[in-house]
Amino acid sequence: MWHDLVVVQIPIVEKVVRTVAVYALLLVLFRIAGKRGLAQLNTFDMVVVFLLSNVVQNAIIGNDNSLVGGAIGAATLIAVNSGVTRWLARDPRAARVLEGTPTTVVRNGTLVPGALHSLALRPSELEHAIRIQNGDTVSDVARARLEPDGQLLVTLKAGEQSATRDDVEDLRRRLETIERLLTEIADGRRPSR
Structure with a gap:
């Protein structure tokens, strides 16, 4: 039993290569699928994610069910992801190629023609x-x-945005000024400015 837990059953280099290859494949597939694939996950997306993890599991681990082999695969996956994330943070061109660019879907209160269709985004998702x-x-x-x-x-358009603290404070100051002026008028004094 201990032997099966600690002895890696395939070469370590093969395990690392398998993990990197599967990571790269999934990265390419999600990039091809587009931004919509990374947006809010609906039921269908969750099913795909669960099945995808099961589908690629054997591609990563091969014929190795050892604890050490799993640890090597996990460590490789985390290291590769960390490296790619750091690379993308430093290189804007790599970020554009691997992640893509933003897509405008609404401009000045109007849907951009074809944007929702090309992103496979439903109007109800946009409205939500x-x-x-x-x-x-x-x-x-x-x-x-x-x-x-x-x-x-x-x-949001300027008129549709919520009031900020500064807006509320400005309104409070103006109301205090109005109250002061009304009090002065009620007392028979000439209002001061």
């Missing part, structure tokens, strides 16, 4: 994202774009 970000309808949106990581960023 707008409501989450304090908008009511597409017409409230100055700009909305789907980022390479699948996040939908919505910028």
Whole structure:
């Protein structure tokens, strides 16, 4: 039993190569699938993720069920991902190639023609994202774009945005001025400015 736990049953280099190859393949597949594949996961996306992990498991581990072999595969996967993440943070060109670029889906309250279709994004998903970000309808949106990581960023038109603390403080100061002026008028004094 201990032998099966600690003895790697395939060469370590093969295990590392398998892990890197599967990582690269999945990276390419998700890049081809587009940003929509990384956006909010629906039921179908969850099924794919669960099945995908099972499908590629044997490609990573091969004929090795040892604990050490699994640890080597996991460590390789984490190291490769960490390296790619750091590379993307330093190299904007690599980020554009591997992650893609943002896609504008709404401009000045109007859907960008064909954008939802090309991203396989349903209007209901866009409307939901707008409501989450304090908008009511597409017409409230100055700009909305789907980022390479699948996040939908919505910028509301100025008149549709929520009041800020500064807005509330300015309103409070103005009301205090009005109250002071009304008190002076009620007391028969000439209002001061």
